[in-house]
Amino acid sequence: MEGPFAAPPDHPWSRVSPRLARMRRTELLVVGVPVVVVVTVVLALESVAAGITVAVAVVGVVALVAGWISIGRNLASWGYLERSDDLMVTHGALFKRLTVVPYGRMQLVDVEAGPVKRSFGLVSVKLHTAAATTDAKVCGLTPTVASELRDRLTELGEAHASGL
Amino acid sequence: MASDGPDHPTPAEPADETFRLHPLTPLALGGRILGALVVLTLFSLAGSKAGQGGGINVTTLAIYGGAAVLLVIRGVIMVAVTRYHLHGGELRIDSGLLAKQSKRVRLNRAQSVDVLQPLAARIFGLAEVKVTTAGTERSSVRLRYLSLPVAQSLRADLLSRSKGGEQGAPEAPERPVVSVPRGQLVRSVLLEMVSWRLLLLLVGPALAVSGHRNGHGAAAGVGVALILWFGLLVVTDIWRRISRLWDYTVTESPDGLRIRHGLLSTSRQTVPPGRIQAILIHQPVAWRLFGWAQVRMNVAGYAGNANSKSTMLLPVADLDYTMALVGWLLGGVDIAAVPLERPPRRAAARAPLWWRAQLAGSDEHVLVARHGLFSRTIDIVPHERTQSVRLTAGPWQRALGLATVHLDSTRGPVRTRAANRDQALARAMLDRQVERAHRARLRAWEPTVSPPR
Numbered sequence: 001m002e003g004p005f006a007a008p009p010d011h012p013w014s015r016v017s018p019r020l021a022r023m024r025r026t027e028l029l030v031v032g033v034p035v036v037v038v039v040t041v042v043l044a045l046e047s048v049a050a051g052i053t054v055a056v057a058v059v060g061v062v063a064l065v066a067g068w069i070s071i072g073r074n075l076a077s078w079g080y081l082e083r084s085d086d087l088m089v090t091h092g093a094l095f096k097r098l099t100v101v102p103y104g105r106m107q108l109v110d111v112e113a114g115p116v117k118r119s120f121g122l123v124s125v126k127l128h129t130a131a132a133t134t135d136a137k138v139c140g141l142t143p144t145v146a147s148e149l150r151d152r153l154t155e156l157g158e159a160h161a162s163g164l
Numbered sequence: 165m166a167s168d169g170p171d172h173p174t175p176a177e178p179a180d181e182t183f184r185l186h187p188l189t190p191l192a193l194g195g196r197i198l199g200a201l202v203v204l205t206l207f208s209l210a211g212s213k214a215g216q217g218g219g220i221n222v223t224t225l226a227i228y229g230g231a232a233v234l235l236v237i238r239g240v241i242m243v244a245v246t247r248y249h250l251h252g253g254e255l256r257i258d259s260g261l262l263a264k265q266s267k268r269v270r271l272n273r274a275q276s277v278d279v280l281q282p283l284a285a286r287i288f289g290l291a292e293v294k295v296t297t298a299g300t301e302r303s304s305v306r307l308r309y310l311s312l313p314v315a316q317s318l319r320a321d322l323l324s325r326s327k328g329g330e331q332g333a334p335e336a337p338e339r340p341v342v343s344v345p346r347g348q349l350v351r352s353v354l355l356e357m358v359s360w361r362l363l364l365l366l367v368g369p370a371l372a373v374s375g376h377r378n379g380h381g382a383a384a385g386v387g388v389a390l391i392l393w394f395g396l397l398v399v400t401d402i403w404r405r406i407s408r409l410w411d412y413t414v415t416e417s418p419d420g421l422r423i424r425h426g427l428l429s430t431s432r433q434t435v436p437p438g439r440i441q442a443i444l445i446h447q448p449v450a451w452r453l454f455g456w457a458q459v460r461m462n463v464a465g466y467a468g469n470a471n472s473k474s475t476m477l478l479p480v481a482d483l484d485y486t487m488a489l490v491g492w493l494l495g496g497v498d499i500a501a502v503p504l505e506r507p508p509r510r511a512a513a514r515a516p517l518w519w520r521a522q523l524a525g526s527d528e529h530v531l532v533a534r535h536g537l538f539s540r541t542i543d544i545v546p547h548e549r550t551q552s553v554r555l556t557a558g559p560w561q562r563a564l565g566l567a568t569v570h571l572d573s574t575r576g577p578v579r580t581r582a583a584n585r586d587q588a589l590a591r592a593m594l595d596r597q598v599e600r601a602h603r604a605r606l607r608a609w610e611p612t613v614s615p616p617r
Binding site: 003004005008085086094095096097098099100101102104105129130131132133134135136 | 441464550551552553554555556557558559562567570572573574575579587588590591594595598601602605
């Protein structure tokens with residue numbers, strides 16, 4: 001992780017589960033591949049110029065490969081760090097962001113798990129403050145890690161509570 | 165924390181009180197619709213006098229009358245089944261005829277207590293008391309309507325209970341802080357219209373003139389219609405602003421800041437001390453010629469109410485005065501003395517002209533960010549009110565070695581960011597901000613409002 005978005009010295013990021021990438025890649029394959037195949041087949045059957053059909057197929061495949069790679073990069077970009085007074089969260093490979101939420105400012109801690117995420121054994125933990133713009137969500141945690149994190153955060157939040 | 169030693173007798177718990185809404189409430193609540201129904205009835209009466217078809221008019225009359233009666237009955241039932249209980253530091257509202265509903269508000273969470281008088285209520289001498297609490301949804305409780313004196317004493321009572329004080333406290337004495345002269349208000353509202361939107365106004369006349377010259381009757385007609393339509397929009401907008409901000413007065417009392425304004429519908433708002441999360445000073449472009457500015461604020465729980473008026477703190481004053489006022493509100497900070505820095509020159513590649521206007525800086529108490537090339541805005545966030553801090557950088561920014569620091573505050577007009585900093589400086593700024601906010605929270609998270617200058 002480079003420069004301004006790096007973890008503080010001597011405090012490495014806690015990383016998220018690689019299952020997150022597996023889930024997203026599965027989604028990509030389940031949705032993306034059929035779309036590319038169907039579009040190519042339809043173009044071929046409609047007797048569009050062969051050049052165009054091939055070009056579309058190539059673009060589709062390139063997009064799939066790019067998606068596959070960027071999912072990996074995105075996974076590597078996630079990181080969180082519990083410090084003494086605040087939680088640091090970073091993510092984003094292209095659009096990088098780093099959020100610092102003081103424990104005393106946390107209003108509530110959400111643990112979210114949709115059906116797809118659950119089937120991959122993943123949940124995400126989201127911190128809410130009184131500000132709607134606070135963007136502190138940690139995706140791709142395993143349920144045990146998530147519930148431990150939630151409990152620690154809730155405890156710390158109570159200990160540091162300072163109202164608004 | 166009320167730590168009462170044995171030698172300090174506990175102040176008497178505020179007595180419980182139960183009260184109801186004013187019996188005229190249904191009329192005031194249905195004010196607009198009832199008025200419309202009356203007008204419609206008069207029209208149909210006039211129509212029936214004018215001539216034929218009396219039977220139809222009886223039917224329409226019955227419909228209008230029925231609607232009015234239903235509306236009033238609904239209001240009467242609401243008044244009959246709604247009760248308010250004041251119990252210690254809690255306000256409870258019981259309502260509902262069939263499905264009972266009970267809502268509790270902890271008054272020490274109240275962000276502000278307002279007394280509002282919409283025109284319909286004002287005609288009957290009624291007022292609404294609105295208690296806003298911190299929360300994301302359904303965060304305000306409206307008691308409508310009460311008679312004005314009851315509303316005012318209730319507000320004083322609610323405010324003193326919100327601080328754990330005695331009940332029945334008289335209205336706390338207030339000191340004037342500032343009021344906006346009527347002439348300046350009118351001029352400022354007119355000048356605020358001066359912006360790029362004025363160019364839209366030229367479309368109508370241009371169409372009309374060119375259509376007339378070239379003999380396109382239709383185009384000329386559309387042009388004239390546009391002129392009339394825009395004119396109407398502008399006039400109603402100006403009227404709305406002036407009547408809302410008329411006689412704007414800010415006073416200071418131990419309860420907090422009191423803000424009073426309105427020509428037809430009046431509003432009295434009280435913001436308890438320390439509830440202002442962030443402040444901005446805004447100068448529309450034409451105001452800068454006169455050195456005028458307005459002050460708006462973020463107060464938790466306000467923005468969800470969709471009316472931007474409650475975030476206004478002072479609609480117009482001299483820039484120097486607004487800076488002094490904000491400094492005083494934040495407990496003696498000199499806003500003008502906070503050193504501001506602009507982004508590095510290479511930021512011009514991302515923000516061509518306006519990179520020069522993206523200033524930001526902080527001192528021990530506040531972070532200040534100024535932006536806007538023509539209209540200018542100064543955002544001020546006290547460190548102890550910072551919610552969270554973010555650093556962001558898109559691909560283009562990263563290619564230039566830039567990043568943006570955001571300060572998150574509660575929902576409201578103030579959105580603070582130091583855009584396009586040098587990446588290393590941005591990270592240093594983030595770390596420093598986190599550190600300062602932490603220390604500020606430890607110091608005191610409820611600064612007291614000190615007396616004015």
